Amino acid sequence: MPTPILATKLFVPPPxxxxxxxxxxxxxxxxxxxxxxxxxxxxxxxGKTTLLSEWIASSKQPVAWVSxxxxxxxxxxxxTYFVAALQxxxxxxxxxxxxxxxxxxxxxxxxxxxxxxxxxxAVPHHFTLVLDDYHLLDSQPIDHALTFLLKHQPPxxxxxxxxxxxxxxxxxxLRARGQLTxxxxxxxxxxxxxxxxxxxxxxxxxxxxxxIAALEIRTEGWIAGxxxxxxxxxxxxxxxxxxxxxxGSHRFVLDYLAEEVLQRQPEPVQRFxxxxxxxxxxxxxxxDAVMGDPAAKGQDTLAYIERANLFIIPLDSERxxxxxxxxxxxxxxxxxxxxxxxxxxxxxxxxxxxxxxxxGLEIEAFHHAAxxxxxxxxxxxxxxxxxxxxxxxxxxxVLSWLQSLPPKALDAKPGLWVMYASAMLFAGRMNAIxxxxxxxxxxxxxxxxxxxxxxxxxxxxxxxxTIAVAQNQVDIIVxxxxxxxxxxxxxxLPVRTATTWxxxxxxxxxxxxxxxxxxxxxxxxxxxxxxxxxxxxxATFGLGYMQEADNQLxxxxxxxxxxxxxxGEPPLPVASAGYVGFARITYERNDLExxxxxxxxxxxxxxxxxxxxxxxxxxxxxxxxxxxxGDIAGAEAILARAxxxxxxxxxxxxxLPQVAAVQVLALLQRGDVEAAxxxxxxxxxxxxxxxxxxxxxxxxxxxxxxxxxxxQAVEKGWVDEQLKLRVLQxxxxxxxxxxxxxxxxxxxxxxxGEPEGFIRTFIxxxxxxxxxxxxxxxxxxxxxxxxxxxxxxxxxxxxxxxxTTPLLVEPLSQRELEVLHLIAQGHSNYEIGxxxxxxxxxxxxxxxxxxxxxxxxxxxxxxxRARELGLL
Numbered sequence: 007m008p009t010p011i012l013a014t015k016l017f018v019p020p021p022x023x024x025x026x027x028x029x030x031x032x033x034x035x036x037x038x039x040x041x042x043x044x045x046x047x048x049x050x051x052x053g054k055t056t057l058l059s060e061w062i063a064s065s066k067q068p069v070a071w072v073s074x075x076x077x078x079x080x081x082x083x084x085x086t087y088f089v090a091a092l093q094x095x096x097x098x099x100x101x102x103x104x105x106x107x108x109x110x111x112x113x114x115x116x117x118x119x120x121x122x123x124x125x126x127x128a129v130p131h132h133f134t135l136v137l138d139d140y141h142l143l144d145s146q147p148i149d150h151a152l153t154f155l156l157k158h159q160p161p162x163x164x165x166x167x168x169x170x171x172x173x174x175x176x177x178x179x180l181r182a183r184g185q186l187t188x189x190x191x192x193x194x195x196x197x198x199x200x201x202x203x204x205x206x207x208x209x210x211x212x213x214x215x216x217x218i219a220a221l222e223i224r225t226e227g228w229i230a231g232x233x234x235x236x237x238x239x240x241x242x243x244x245x246x247x248x249x250x251x252x253x254g255s256h257r258f259v260l261d262y263l264a265e266e267v268l269q270r271q272p273e274p275v276q277r278f279x280x281x282x283x284x285x286x287x288x289x290x291x292x293x294d295a296v297m298g299d300p301a302a303k304g305q306d307t308l309a310y311i312e313r314a315n316l317f318i319i320p321l322d323s324e325r326x327x328x329x330x331x332x333x334x335x336x337x338x339x340x341x342x343x344x345x346x347x348x349x350x351x352x353x354x355x356x357x358x359x360x361x362x363x364x365x366g367l368e369i370e371a372f373h374h375a376a377x378x379x380x381x382x383x384x385x386x387x388x389x390x391x392x393x394x395x396x397x398x399x400x401x402x403x404v405l406s407w408l409q410s411l412p413p414k415a416l417d418a419k420p421g422l423w424v425m426y427a428s429a430m431l432f433a434g435r436m437n438a439i440x441x442x443x444x445x446x447x448x449x450x451x452x453x454x455x456x457x458x459x460x461x462x463x464x465x466x467x468x469x470x471x472t473i474a475v476a477q478n479q480v481d482i483i484v485x486x487x488x489x490x491x492x493x494x495x496x497x498x499l500p501v502r503t504a505t506t507w508x509x510x511x512x513x514x515x516x517x518x519x520x521x522x523x524x525x526x527x528x529x530x531x532x533x534x535x536x537x538x539x540x541x542x543x544x545a546t547f548g549l550g551y552m553q554e555a556d557n558q559l560x561x562x563x564x565x566x567x568x569x570x571x572x573x574g575e576p577p578l579p580v581a582s583a584g585y586v587g588f589a590r591i592t593y594e595r596n597d598l599e600x601x602x603x604x605x606x607x608x609x610x611x612x613x614x615x616x617x618x619x620x621x622x623x624x625x626x627x628x629x630x631x632x633x634x635x636g637d638i639a640g641a642e643a644i645l646a647r648a649x650x651x652x653x654x655x656x657x658x659x660x661x662l663p664q665v666a667a668v669q670v671l672a673l674l675q676r677g678d679v680e681a682a683x684x685x686x687x688x689x690x691x692x693x694x695x696x697x698x699x700x701x702x703x704x705x706x707x708x709x710x711x712x713x714x715x716x717x718q719a720v721e722k723g724w725v726d727e728q729l730k731l732r733v734l735q736x737x738x739x740x741x742x743x744x745x746x747x748x749x750x751x752x753x754x755x756x757x758x759g760e761p762e763g764f765i766r767t768f769i770x771x772x773x774x775x776x777x778x779x780x781x782x783x784x785x786x787x788x789x790x791x792x793x794x795x796x797x798x799x800x801x802x803x804x805x806x807x808x809x810t811t812p813l814l815v816e817p818l819s820q821r822e823l824e825v826l827h828l829i830a831q832g833h834s835n836y837e838i839g840x841x842x843x844x845x846x847x848x849x850x851x852x853x854x855x856x857x858x859x860x861x862x863x864x865x866x867x868x869x870x871r872a873r874e875l876g877l878l
Contacts, residue, residue, distance in 0.1 A: 010367050011090050014287055014327040018071040018136075019059040019319060024208045026200050028057055031193060035061045038187030039134070042159050043180060044166045045173075045188050051230025051331075052194040054168045055138055055319075068095040068133040073321075073329075074142050075286055077373055080402040081115045081147045082107050088135075089122065095133055099125050102574035105539050112540065115151045117579040120158075120614040124576035127160040140169040145402070149174040156180065196229055198222060204229075209236035213245065220249050230331070268341070278307050280345065281354055283338035284377070289327050295361040296354055352378040359383060369400045376407045385419055394425060405429040413445070420449035421458070424465050431469055443469060457495055464493030468505040475508055483512035503532035507545045514548060517722065523552040540580070543572045547583040554587065557725045559762040563591045582612035586624045593631060596765040596798050601631050619657040622648045622665065629668050634770065638675050645669050663689045670694040674701055696734060705742035712738065729758045733767055737774050745778075749787060752778050756788040769799050777877050780823050796820045818859055818877070825852045826877060830869045 035057075038044040046054045062069045072091040078084050086107055089100030102125070103118045112118070153175050156165070167173060180186035196204060201222045205211050213221070221235060239245050268276055282293050293304035308328055311318045318334075321327040330338065342351060355378035362371035368387055372395055375384040388395050388404050395404055408416070408426045416422045423446030427439045443466050450459055471486035487509035494502050510525030529545035550565035569584025570577065577585075589604035605628040612624045625648035632641035645665055652661045666689040673682035679701045686694035692711050699708035712735050719727035732755045739748030759767060768775055776799050782792040797820060818826065821842075828838045835849045842849075857863060860871040 010369070011087070012287070012367065012370070014321040015073045015075075015087060016071060016091050016094055017073075017322045017327075018062055018069060019055055019321065020323055021059045021063045022056065025056065025060055026196070026204045026208060028060065028200070031057055031189060032061050032064065034187065034189060034193070039067075039132070039164050041187050042156055042165065042185040043175075043187070044164070045177070045186060046166065046168045046194075047172055047188070048170070048191040048194050050170055051233075052191060053229040054189075054194065056229075057189070057194070058136060058138075058166065058168060062134075062136075065134070067131070069136060070095045070133065071136045071138065073138045074140055076142045077369065077400070077403055079143050079145045079148070080400060081145065081151060082112065083369075083400065084143070084145070084148050085115070085118060085122075085151075088137075091135060092126075096129060099129070102576070102578060105574075106578065113578060113580055115147055116154050117614050119151050119155050121576060121578055123155065123158055123160060126163050128576075129160075129162045132162050132164065134164045134166060136166040136168065138168045140167045140173055141171045146174070156185075194229070196222065196232065201232060204232060205236055209233075211236055211239055211245070217246060217249055274302075275307065275310065278302070278304075279311070279338055280342045283330070283335055283342050284351070284354060284374075285358060287321065287327055287329050292358065292361050296357045298357060352380070356380055356383070359387075363387065369395060369403070372400065372407075373403060376403075381411070381415060385422060388425060389421065394428065401429050416445065417449045420446045421462055423449060424462050424469075427466070427469050431472065439469065439473065460493045461495040461498055464490045464495070464498070464505075465501055466490075467493065468501050468508075471505060471508050475511060480512050480515050483508060484516075487512065499532055499536045503529055503536065503541045506532065507541050507548070510545065510548050514551070519552055519555055519724070523549060526552065539572065543569055543578075543580060544583075546572065547587060550584070550587050554590065555724070555726050557729065557758070557762055557764075559591055559594060559764070563588065566591065577607075577611060579611045579614040582608045582620060582624055585611060586620075586627055589627060589631070593627075593634070594764055594766050596769070598631060598635055602628070602635070605631050619652070619655070619661050621655075622652050622657060622661040625651070626664050626668055629672075633668070633671055633675065634766065638672055641668070642672050645672065663691060667691055667694050670697065674698070693731075693734070696738070700738060700741055703741070705738045708738040709735065709742065725758065729755060729764065730767060732758070733771060733775075736778060737771050740774050740778055745781070748778055749781060749785065752782055753787045756782065756791050760788060760791045765795060765798050768795050773875060773877055775799075776818075776823060780820075780827055784827070796823070818856065822852055822856050822859075823877065825849065826856055826868065826872055829853075829856075829865055830872065 035044060046058065048054055062071075070091040071094075072087045074084075074087075078087060086104065089104055092099050100122055103121050106112055107118065152165075152173070156175065159165070177186060181188075198219065202213075202215070202218045205213050205218055205221070221232065235249075239248055268279070271279070278293070278297065281297055282288055285292065285296065288304075288308070290303075290305035290308060293308065294302060297304065308318070309325070312320065312325070312328070318328050318330055321329060329335075355374040359371045359374035359378065359380070362368070362374065368390065372384055372387040375387055378384075384407060388407070395401075404425065408422060408429065411422070416426065423442050427442040427446070430439050430442065446462065446466055450462060452459075455463065467486045467490035471483050471490060474480075474482035474486060487505050490505045491502065491509070494505065496502075506525055507529040510522045510529060513519075513522035513525055526545045526548040529541055530549065533539070533542035533545060546565060547569045550562045550569065553562035553565055566584045566587040570581060570588065573581030573584065585604045585608035589601045589608060592604060593601035605624065608624040609621075609628055612618065612620050625644050629641040629644040629648070632638075632644065645668055649662065649665050649669075652658050652665060666685050670682045670686050670691065671694075673679070673685065674697060679698060682694070682701070683698045685691075686698050692715060696708040696711040699705070699711065712731055716728065716731040716735065719725075719731055732751055736748050736751045736755060739745075739751055755768070758764075768779070776796065779792045779796050779799075783789045783796065799820065824842060825838060828841060833841070835846055835853065838844070839846050839849045844852075853865075857868055860868050860875075862868045862871050
């Protein structure tokens with residue numbers, strides 16, 4: 007469920023009337039547009055937001071704004087408002103990540119930021135985004151996300167951060183590279199001229215130059231202090247004495263002046279200010295609800311406060327929403343707690359909570375319920391009516407609240423223990439989750455369980471299954487996933503769909519393809535029903551993989567295409583699985599250009615994800631494509647990179663054998679059989695070992711390795727492995743001299759491959775396969791399909807397969823192979839022409855090209871050379 011957007015957070019504060027012109031700072035901000043970041047950093051009351059509102063009013067480029075709160079400390083909520091702000095000036099930007107931002111298992115934050123950067127890079131003009139009150143956030147993930155954004159920031163975007171304290175960014179690096187503009191306290195302080203303008207023209211005090219200088223010295227140009235002093239001096243008959251006694255630090259000055267200001271307000275206004283002080287934002291209706299006085303008119307009071315310049319800031323041009331100046335709000339809240347009992351303050355929070363809930367803003371409602379220490383109200387809101395708040399960007403707030411509760415309170419509501427574990431899972435704090443789950447189970451120990459309690463048992467199992475996925479504990483995944491699905495309520499669709507997908511992953515890891523296919527199909531059905539895009543995407547890819555494994559290339563291609571469509575444009579990084587799947591299909595159909603394009607896109611996307619073994623999967627397949635294109639050096643470079651990544655990220659055990667299998671192919675193409683042999687045995691790769699045996703002219707040993715593997719593939723019903731192994735057996739049979747057996751096996755392989763149009767599985771075996779396909783054509787064994795494969799070979803250089811003899815300078819075409827076969831059978835040029843419907847001169851021309859490619863001069867030499875190369 008998407009996070010409701012509080013629109014007032016996105017309003018650019020309008021410039022206040024009668025502002026002191028700050029031309030020098032406006033010029034600095036304009037010059038800073040050439041840099042990545044403008045940092046406006048100073049303590050409260052130095053006019054940071056006011057300066058930016060003045061600058062924006064004169065800006066010639068679009069500006070987006072977001073006012074941050076402490077509740078925006080969760081990355082998902084922060085990014086939601088980040089995108090919402092951008093969409094005020096760039097409609098549609100960021101839609102692709104909003105759809106998945108609050109999924110139970112969202113992509114890593116860096117992945118989402120990368121997707122957003124790709125969309126920003128396509129914007130045709132420059133624009134600015136302002137993050138106001140960034141100091142209210144205390145989140146390393148958000149700091150890291152913005153650091154990543156700054157590192158890769160497109161030139162179209164200029165970022166402005168307004169804060170009371172420096173953010174945890176590498177500011178020194180940005181400064182050294184000339185990418186940072188800074189506006190700090192020394193810049194923001196009023197100069198003498200600005201102070202005089204403010205006090206005499208804006209506040210209309212008519213002070214002498216000496217009085218202005220004295221007040222400027224005592225406030226050190228602090229704008230809020232000057233404003234508070236000016237408010238206190240309005241109506242004073244002895245301003246000189248007031249200024250003379252005006253000393254002390256900012257805190258004492260603020261306490262004194264604010265007290266003076268408050269005491270001069272009518273009692274109803276003072277009451278209004280104190281009772282609404284706990285609101286981060288306020289409108290008339292919310293204020294009326296908090297005040298609880300039917301006779302009070304919040305809109306009139308807000309208008310009066312604004313006219314009196316009592317540190318209230320309008321948030322929209324219609325003057326509907328406001329907030330207090332932060333310093334003023336701090337003081338008001340201090341006075342509120344001094345003047346009211348804690349129970350009365352809690353009642354104010356509860357009124358605000360009820361209003362927010364009625365307005366559909368459940369996160370804000372939860373925030374006030376928690377502040378009121380109303381356990382039942384906060385618990386009900388956190389549960390979210392079927393979609394917990396922690397899935398809507400409030401995981402940090404919910405986790406903080408749960409951590410503040412005593413164990414007895416959690417025992418009374420076991421669902422909160424489960425929510426606690428979910429929040430920790432969401433935050434990646436895996437080690438402490440099991441304790442919370444066991445506490446929930448202890449609280450649920452009773453003879454009979456109702457439907458809600460059974461659902462909690464299922465949720466506990468689902469969390470354990472998810473933890474097991476991260477640890478590759480397949481048996482635990484299966485057991486806990488099945489238990490979860492047995493206990494979860496049928497209507498608990500968010501947890502059921504994630505659990506079903508996890509179960510599918512476990513089945514796939516076990517090799518139970520039929521079970522995995524059923525689980526993925528069910529997960530797709532559920533996720534589509536509830537709009538769970540991430541699970542829909544991942545389960546769809548899983549289904550495509552199962553279809554590919556069943557040799558259903560057409561269905562798999564459509565499924566992988568759907569993955570790409572779901573991922574949107576620009577695609578989410580998790581769509582890499584769909585791109586590499588589609589690359590495998592296009593490769594098999596011999597469209598190497600498309601296969602390279604999709605594989606490179608997969609690598610580009612997957613490298614945006616942190617610490618995933620799928621980087622290796624995509625890199626290895628790209629290397630396979632490069633080998634097919636004859637780029638051995640390029641393939642080896644990619645494989646070296648994949649091997650380094652596997653070792654660096656601790657994926658050596660599960661993924662290095664896959665890297666080694668393609669490295670063996672590259673070594674065999676180079677003719678380095680000894681190195682290929684060592685690698686194949688080091689990683690215990692029987693298929694690779696069989697290829698090495700063939701390269702060493704020991705086809706009997708190769709067949710001995712392949713036969714049991716084929717039997718296992720038949721027993722398990724793995725038709726993809728059956729086809730690949732049978733094709734390799736064809737080559738081994740041919741190399742062993744059993745041409746009849748080789749042709750028989752080739753017929754079986756052709757019958758398996760023909761329905762879905764397999765090509766590369768055959769032609770990757772090189773010249774021996776070309777010879778056998780030619781024989782299949784002449785013998786009438788699947789002649790049309792065999793001829794199609796020969797035509798594919800004719801269109802490109804043939805790989806050398808396992809041959810260690812020197813390669814041809816240029817491969818023979820399909821027609822030249824046909825002529826060569828007839829030469830070997832002893833036919834004359836005239837007879838060859840009759841059989842192939844060629845003129846005598848054309849046959850002679852073929853002979854000359856064949857002799858040239860084989861580097862021979864006579865027919866007998868050509869036949870001997872062809873046999874040496876495995877062409878005959």
